Amino acid sequence: LSFILGIALIYFGVINIKRILNDSNENKTELETLFATANIIFVSISSIFLLMLIAFFTFQNEINIKFFSDQGLVLKNDKKISIYLKGKEIKSFDENKYGFVMAVYGDKHIEVVLQNKENDTFFELRCNEEGCKEILKEDK
Incomplete structure (x- = not known):
């Protein structure tokens, strides 16, 4: 349902961009053209943001983000806990044991x-x- 809502929002965003582009083809002042361009940018960014938000809420039950930084990522799903660094999986653990x-x-x-x-x-x-x-207590 949320995915269909996302597609509908993007469709309305594209229709709005086309409408703004058609309106901007008329003879307008620079200020009106600037506002039309800003409106196009705003609609584009908000459509992308809404799609990302809907994708996040759609898939958050399947993959649970436990930790996120510029260095690494820890993901948990129903089967395993995975540690990633710079896009590469470093180690995985069984969710039933750990x-x-x-x-x-x-x-x-x-x-x-x-x-x-x-x-x-x-x-x-x-x-x-x-x-x-594994870090031992003495290594800290």
Whole structure:
């Protein structure tokens, strides 16, 4: 339903842009042309934003974003918890065995805290582009 609503909103946005373009072909002052151009830009950006918002709400139940920064991303779905750095999957964990607690980012790495559901313990991973390693208490 939300996807259909998104398509309808984009369709109305395109119709509005065509109407504005047809109106701007007449002899108008520079100020009126400027307002028409600003209106086209506003309608275009708002249509794209609405589509992104609708896509986010449509797929948020399937993929849950747990952590996001310029360094990395932690995604959780019903099967696994995945750690990504710069668009590349570094490590995945079974959602039935591990739970996500938190994540923080550093200069070239992210630190992820996970909970082992079997023995109710917590462990911390430091992940960079080469992979992840468990941080021992002494390493901090």
